[in-house]
Amino acid sequence: MKRWGIVLLALVFVGGLSAAAWGDTLADVKAKGVLVVGIKDSAPPFGFIDQTTREIIGYDVDFCKAIAKKLGVKLEIKAVTSATRMPQLAAGNIDLIAATMTITAERAKQIDFSYTYFLTGQKFLTKKGTVNALVDLVGKKIGTAKGSTSEQNAAKALPTATILSFDDYPSAFLALQQGKVVAVTTDESMLAGLLGKAPNKEAFEIPDIRISDEPYGLGIRKGDKGLLDAVNATLLEMEKSGEAAKIFGKWFGPKTDTPLQRTFKIMAQ
Amino acid sequence: MQTGLDFSVIWNNMAHFMIGRYPSGPIGGLMLTLYLALIGLVLSFVGGLVLGLLCVSHNRFIRYPTLAVVNVIRGIPLLMVIFWMYFLLPALIGRPTPENWTIIMALTVFTSAYMSQIVQAGIEGIPRGQTEAALSTGLRPFQAMVHVILPQALRNMIPSFVNQFVSMIKDTSLAFIVGVSELTHVATQVNNRTMVYPTEIFIFIAAVYFIICFAFTTLSRWLEQRLAWRRAI
Amino acid sequence: MFNYKFDWAIITSGQYFDWLVSGVKVTLELSIVSVVLSFLLGLLIAVMRMSNVRPVRWFAHGYLEFFRNTPLLVQIFFWYFGSYKILPTAVNDWLNSTNFEFTAAVIALTIYTSAFIAEDIRSGVRSIPKExxxxxxxxxxxxxxxxxxIILPQAVRITIPPLINQFLNLAKNSSLAMTIGVAEITYQARQVESYTFKGFEAFTAATLVYLILSVAITALVTLYSKKMLNPMGAR
Incomplete structure (x- = not known):
């Protein structure tokens, strides 16, 4: 009897780790009238806190707003980090991840991804004039965030470097400012975001060293086809109507702190 | 960057430190810290009492397993308990668990184990003669415990409970790791946004924690002296 | 619903096993260095706390109250990120050239634990008759x-069980060093989780490590209190 109790407990335990535990999210979302999304609160300009209103705003937020509007429900934002976003989705605390998440084959085994809604590449942020090529970083300390692809790419590109993983990128940037690491590595768009918000940005630069492509997708629980289709349809519609490009321009246009070129279009994959 | 300290960053973000993103988001900051600690205190008081009573049970099939559980929990870091709750809780109750409850449950489980030791020591500190006297008046063992031993033991335990509450307030800072926006998390948010004031921000929140915890530590000492004085007469 | 596949092999051999082992090593290093330093510092603070010179006593009292009543996590952040502005540039440069994550964790753990140790030693000393x-x-x-x-050798002997308890707390508290990138066992378990999504296995491994550590330390205390405090086998 006792043994079966333990087996049952173990099974229940394990059930919590698996993704597809909560049924049809799209129907639930519509019934509740709320779409709960996990967005980073420390990753400008994708998701960050506005000082005066103390609301989370950014590129990821605007996409989620559009999706919630399309579904005809309210949007509720939960703050996540690179390390917490997938467990939060699996636990059912959020319905959708919109947290600068790169689409990878490994992750695609655990969750489903929408079409790419942002494309960037991984680079380095350094003190001006200290790093010109990848060789300059061999054996050095490099800061990044826990549970990110940036961490794994950096370990691959620079096997002898010491990779220091923090809970978020601004902490890594702070370590760079204080000379504790020689570079911060993550996606160019986020590095630009960090730099754009820094009070002393003239002291730093992003050298042209690209170690990977990083297509971002929205994360959905595995097998949650209804929500996935609705999200993908909305993304395509937003591309067609020009809304997607408009959101890009709002956060990455020439007049922003983080000017970037839009080198991609959202398309069916 | 070697400039003087500039505490204006604290005043500019005071609302963020105190109430988090409220009202445009959920309540956070110091208010959430106190909320987590208070709920955690009440629950772990109950949990500690139950575990403590089980630990002094005369039935060894109750006592040994309870002692084992208590010692396992005391043997691992709170951080580990939090990570386990993170995975375990949604599975056990079969539906999504808000992160606040992940933390509250982790704090409760962790602190209950410590509280149970206080309860155990408190009960064992009451002279055995009392139980015998109570039993000889015709009370059953359970009644003797509830009506005679516990009221006295609990009074003696109050200072230790207050100390546990202080630990609990300090422990809520670990909620930061799973992204619950209590005071420490909010401090890193502000730190992440302003970027060049880490010294000022961490000194400030250390001071906030200190003021609250020190007040309770002082209370606990005062209670201890009062109890000692009462026992002396 | 139950489609999670256990894969214990992933953590019992190969790359991820090596990560976990290196994590255990760092946890032990961090704990041992901090235990030694916090004992010495705690002893010093305890003596200062009982000094007849008022400013010395007041300083020690303030130290005790402040570090006992603030969260360790905040102290870790303070030493790692916050100390930068108040230290001279030369010191910062030197610290950064060392393995500062580790050093900051040692400083934070040492100072935090020394405050508790000093209190334990003080109550040990108080139990030695004034005469x-x-x-x-x-x-x-x-x-x-x-x-x-005369006084301290006796006091320390009486204080050993609570002291070992503090060392146990220190070993557990060293898990917080992961927040500043020290690759100890909790950090490595989390790394394994984020690379493989095998959180259950990774956290089980880390939990076992802590349990073994605790059981070993607790056994020491039990042995000690049986042998040393009660040499005649009285009671």
Whole structure:
């Protein structure tokens, strides 16, 4: 009897780790009238806190707003980090991840991804004039965030470097400012975001060293086809109507702190 | 960057430190810290009492397993308990668990184990003669415990409970790791946004924690002296 | 619903096993260095706390209250990120050239734990009868010498069980060093989780490590209190 109790407990335990535990999210979302999304609160300009209103705003937020509007429900934002976003989705605390998440084959085994809604590449942020090529970083300390692809790419590109993983990128940037690491590595768009918000940005630069492509997708629980289709349809519609490009321009246009070129279009994959 | 300290960053973000993103988001900051600690205190008081009573049970099939559980929990870091709750809780109750409850449950489980030791020591500190006297008046063992031993033991335990509450307030800072926006998390948010004031921000929140915890530590000492004085007469 | 596949092999051999082992090593290093330093610092603070010189006593009192009543996590952040602005540039440059994550964790753990240790030692000293100090002083020992040769050796012996408890707490608290990138066992378990999504296996491994550590330390205390505090087997 006792043994079966333990087996049952173990099974229940394990059930919590698996993704597809909560049924049809799209129907639930519509019934509740709320779409709960996990967005980073420390990753400008994708998701960050506005000082005066103390609301989370950014590129990821605007996409989620559009999706919630399309579904005809309210949007509720939960703050996540690179390390917490997938467990939060699996636990059912959020319905959708919109947290600068790169689409990878490994992750695609655990969750489903929408079409790419942002494309960037991984680079380095350094003190001006200290790093010109990848060789300059061999054996050095490099800061990044826990549970990110940036961490794994950096370990691959620079096997002898010491990779220091923090809970978020601004902490890594702070370590760079204080000379504790020689570079911060993550996606160019986020590095630009960090730099754009820094009070002393003239002291730093992003050298042209690209170690990977990083297509971002929205994360959905595995097998949650209804929500996935609705999200993908909305993304395509937003591309067609020009809304997607408009959101890009709002956060990455020439007049922003983080000017970037839009080198991609959202398309069916 | 070697400039003087500039505490204006604290005043500019005071609302963020105190109430988090409220009202445009959920309540956070110091208010959430106190909320987590208070709920955690009440629950772990109950949990500690139950575990403590089980630990002094005369039935060894109750006592040994309870002692084992208590010692396992005391043997691992709170951080580990939090990570386990993170995975375990949604599975056990079969539906999504808000992160606040992940933390509250982790704090409760962790602190209950410590509280149970206080309860155990408190009960064992009451002279055995009392139980015998109570039993000889015709009370059953359970009644003797509830009506005679516990009221006295609990009074003696109050200072230790207050100390546990202080630990609990300090422990809520670990909620930061799973992204619950209590005071420490909010401090890193502000730190992440302003970027060049880490010294000022961490000194400030250390001071906030200190003021609250020190007040309770002082209370606990005062209670201890009062109890000692009462026992002396 | 139950489609999670256990894969214990992933953590019992190969790359991820190596990560976990290196994590255990760092946890042990961090704990041992901090245990030694926090004991010495705790001893010093305890002596200062009992000093007859008022400013010294007040300083020690303030130290005790402040570091006991603020969260360790905040102290870790303070030493790692916050100390930068108040230290001279040369010191910062030197610290950064070392393995500063580790150093900051050691500093934070040492200072935090020393405050608790000092209190334990002080109550140990209080339990030594006053007459001993008076006798030592009248025999011509100075205050510090009486402490060193007469009072402290006895006090430390009585204090050993609570001290070992503090060391156990320290070992568990060292898990917080992961927040500043020290690759100890909790950090490595989390790394394994984020690379493989095998959180259950990784956290089980880390939990076992802590349990073994705790059981070992607790066994030491039990043995000690049986052998040393009760040499005649009384009670």
């Amino acid at each position: 001993q100090m008076e006798a030592a002083r009248s025999a011509g020992f100075s205050y510090l010498r009486s402490m060193q040769y």
